[in-house]
Amino acid sequence: xxxxxxxxxxxxxxxxxxxxxxxxxxxxxxxxxxxxRVHISRTAAHNRIQHLQVRGxxxxxxxxxxxxxxxxxSCALVVVRVEPGAWEEIAARLAALPFVEKVxxxxxxxxxxxxxxxxDHEQLSQAILRDIxxxxxxxxxxxxxxxxxxxxxxxxxxxxxWNH
Numbered sequence: 756x757x758x759x760x761x762x763x764x765x766x767x768x769x770x771x772x773x774x775x776x777x778x779x780x781x782x783x784x785x786x787x788x789x790x791x792r793v794h795i796s797r798t799a800a801h802n803r804i805q806h807l808q809v810r811g812x813x814x815x816x817x818x819x820x821x822x823x824x825x826x827x828x829s830c831a832l833v834v835v836r837v838e839p840g841a842w843e844e845i846a847a848r849l850a851a852l853p854f855v856e857k858v859x860x861x862x863x864x865x866x867x868x869x870x871x872x873x874x875d876h877e878q879l880s881q882a883i884l885r886d887i888x889x890x891x892x893x894x895x896x897x898x899x900x901x902x903x904x905x906x907x908x909x910x911x912x913x914x915x916x917w918n919h
Contacts, residue, residue: 767812770795774803775812779909782816827854827872829879830901833887835867836894842866845892852890854882865897 773793790800807813850858857870873879
């Protein structure tokens with residue numbers, strides 16, 4: 756995310772928010788369809804998309820994949836405490852490990868929350884016990900096996916509800 760997006764120095768207007776929300780629903784929308792949905796010309800839609808990409812608001816496009824359908828049937832949240840002052844380096848190393856989907860730094864009594872998915876419980880346990888717990892700089896871990904997930908609204912779709 757760019758500094759501008761973080762600081763709010765250049766906030767999104769209502770049309771940009773609608774564009775981002777529509778693309779978060781379907782990143783494969785044509786510019787023509789997107790323009791029709793947000794009631795602007797194709798040229799304006801194209802220019803706005805390019806501007807949102809340059810600003811770092813739109814960082815990429817990708818398919819949403821169901822873990823189980825590709826064989827990742829075991830998933831856990833792993834809460835990690837790390838040595839003081841080294842969380843960025845440790846987070847980067849942990850993010851590069853096999854089966855680690857996401858690493859989030861949090862303000863709490865813990866430092867990082869990892870989402871880890873593997874084909875089965877045995878490989879999930881090995882990833883946590885061998886790769887994560889034994890990683891340099893990791894002080895402690897606590898794992899929470901995910902039994903089910905209910906998908907909410909992507910953050911970009913919440914933009915439609917903002918009153919700017």
